[in-house]
Amino acid sequence: MTASSETPTRRELNKAATRQSIVLAAVDLAGERGLGNFTAEDIAEAAGVSRRTFFNYFSSADEAIAAPTFGFLDAALDRFRERPHGEPLLESAINALLGLADHELMAPMAQSFIVAHGHDPVTRFQLQAFDECSEKIVTAIREREGDSLDELYVQALAGSVMACGKASLHVWFAERGGDLSPSSIDRLRELLMSAIEHLKSGFAAD
Amino acid sequence: MTASSETPTRRELNKAATRQSIVLAAVDLAGERGLGNFTAEDIAEAAGVSRRTFFNYFSSADEAIAAPTFGFLDAALDRFRERPHGEPLLESAINALLGLADHELMAPMAQSFIVAHGHDPVTRFQLQAFDECSEKIVTAIREREGDSLDELYVQALAGSVMACGKASLHVWFAERGGDLSPSSIDRLRELLMSAIEHLKSGFAAD
DNA sequence: CTCAAGTTTGCACCAAGTGCAAAGTTGCAC
DNA sequence: GTGCAACTTTGCACTTGGTGCAAACTTGAG
Numbered sequence: 526m527t528a529s530s531e532t533p534t535r536r537e538l539n540k541a542a543t544r545q546s547i548v549l550a551a552v553d554l555a556g557e558r559g560l561g562n563f564t565a566e567d568i569a570e571a572a573g574v575s576r577r578t579f580f581n582y583f584s585s586a587d588e589a590i591a592a593p594t595f596g597f598l599d600a601a602l603d604r605f606r607e608r609p610h611g612e613p614l615l616e617s618a619i620n621a622l623l624g625l626a627d628h629e630l631m632a633p634m635a636q637s638f639i640v641a642h643g644h645d646p647v648t649r650f651q652l653q654a655f656d657e658c659s660e661k662i663v664t665a666i667r668e669r670e671g672d673s674l675d676e677l678y679v680q681a682l683a684g685s686v687m688a689c690g691k692a693s694l695h696v697w698f699a700e701r702g703g704d705l706s707p708s709s710i711d712r713l714r715e716l717l718m719s720a721i722e723h724l725k726s727g728f729a730a731d
Numbered sequence: 732m733t734a735s736s737e738t739p740t741r742r743e744l745n746k747a748a749t750r751q752s753i754v755l756a757a758v759d760l761a762g763e764r765g766l767g768n769f770t771a772e773d774i775a776e777a778a779g780v781s782r783r784t785f786f787n788y789f790s791s792a793d794e795a796i797a798a799p800t801f802g803f804l805d806a807a808l809d810r811f812r813e814r815p816h817g818e819p820l821l822e823s824a825i826n827a828l829l830g831l832a833d834h835e836l837m838a839p840m841a842q843s844f845i846v847a848h849g850h851d852p853v854t855r856f857q858l859q860a861f862d863e864c865s866e867k868i869v870t871a872i873r874e875r876e877g878d879s880l881d882e883l884y885v886q887a888l889a890g891s892v893m894a895c896g897k898a899s900l901h902v903w904f905a906e907r908g909g910d911l912s913p914s915s916i917d918r919l920r921e922l923l924m925s926a927i928e929h930l931k932s933g934f935a936a937d
Numbered sequence: 938c939t940c941a942a943g944t945t946t947g948c949a950c951c952a953a954g955t956g957c958a959a960a961g962t963t964g965c966a967c
Numbered sequence: 968g969t970g971c972a973a974c975t976t977t978g979c980a981c982t983t984g985g986t987g988c989a990a991a992c993t994t995g996a997g
Binding site for chain 4: 938939941949950951954955956957958962964967
């Protein structure tokens with residue numbers, strides 16, 4: 526019997542802690558030395574595990590550095606799932622996104638984003654994170670609305686919502702450079718709402 | 732003086748031919764043996780170049796296999812740029828996409844897509860291709876409309892259009908498995924138009 | 938023909954990534 | 968607790984990936 530969410534067993538706690546320390550070590554190293562100026566072995570050493578164990582958790586340094594983006598988007602999905610089922614889809618989307626614009630949740634992702642900026646291999650993993658999230662949203666919508674909706678409609682909707690989230694993050698990073706102060710996070714909220722409004726209005730001429 | 736588009740020089744022709752033969756060899760090998768069951772050296776050999784030359788063109792086998800997706804999306808961008816500047820943006824988008832739904836243009840991309848299906852490393856490159864195209868569309872929109880438009884609006888729009896294109900391709904591949912017959916391509920056109928219609932209507936309840 | 942600039946190749950090297958088996962932990966039943 | 972089964976970490980060996988470098992080769996221009 527594996528009780529993962531109920532009572533995390535010692536094994537699970539250890540694994541999570543190891544994973545966490547690897548990611549931390551990876552992002553820190555990237556911040557200190559710059560991406561590409563350290564090896565997987567360096568990360569393993571900094572995290573206090575063997576090289577081999579590092580590769581048990583991640584298939585590359587780049588994947589470890591991008592891990593916070595996956596975590597962030599998993600949280601996004603959870604928020605979406607928690608929205609009441611009667612709510613219109615785009616309302617659920619915007620409410621989920623607004624709940625995410627929160628210091629604690631964003632900090633690791635923001636650091637990983639800053640560190641990765643302009644470095645293709647890590648960026649590719651981040652794009653994968655967005656894409657996987659989009660697929661999971663499709664599944665979540667199906668669970669919620671049944672099979673009544675057209676597949677194309679659902680996929681295009683999920684993809685567009687993710688694109689709006691991504692655009693908001695981009696603009697926000699460009700404006701604020703990942704500043705996590707309350708006023709900066711308010712600005713991100715504003716951007717998110719505005720992007721979804723554009724989407725809702727079918728991008729009617731600005 | 733480098734005359735690239737005017738009178739391709741011998742050097743340029745050679746480079747393009749080499750590149751082409753590498754991509755072909757890579758996609759063929761992936762089709763025959765399955766992704767991951769061959770090495771960069773195998774590709775080089777099949778393409779008739781040295782291993783070192785292979786790495787002069789691509790930084791990995793996965794990148795070579797994803798190359799047709801980049802080519803396809805570059806063509807997409809060109810179509811978009813050619814649209815008359817007075818046309819509403821979403822009209823330009825749909826017209827550019829419809830022009831792309833063409834056998835000759837799609838064939839290499841379709842093959843690369845089929846071969847890559849479900850293999851993360853190649854998929855990541857393909858996602859990068861979509862993302863880069865989205866960025867280039869942002870630039871193209873700016874060239875066309877000047878700086879009057881809001882940055883968030885432009886990025887969200889470009890990203891959403893790409894998401895609709897991606898969703899259409901996904902649904903089409905799921906339905907038709909990459910069949911390139913005229914009727915199948917007509918179906919893709921239909922999906923593309925329908926996806927952009929959803930976008931235009933702000934995803935009003937189906 | 939000749940020279941400068943660009944391209945391919947071989948070689949050497951280090952880092953990435955993986956299979957395997959031995960050693961170390963944890964969970965569970967008694 | 969004791970012991971056993973299941974899981975995790977580690978070290979080791981080995982192939983492939985990916986890059987710097989210099990020598991050989993090809994192309995463009997005068």
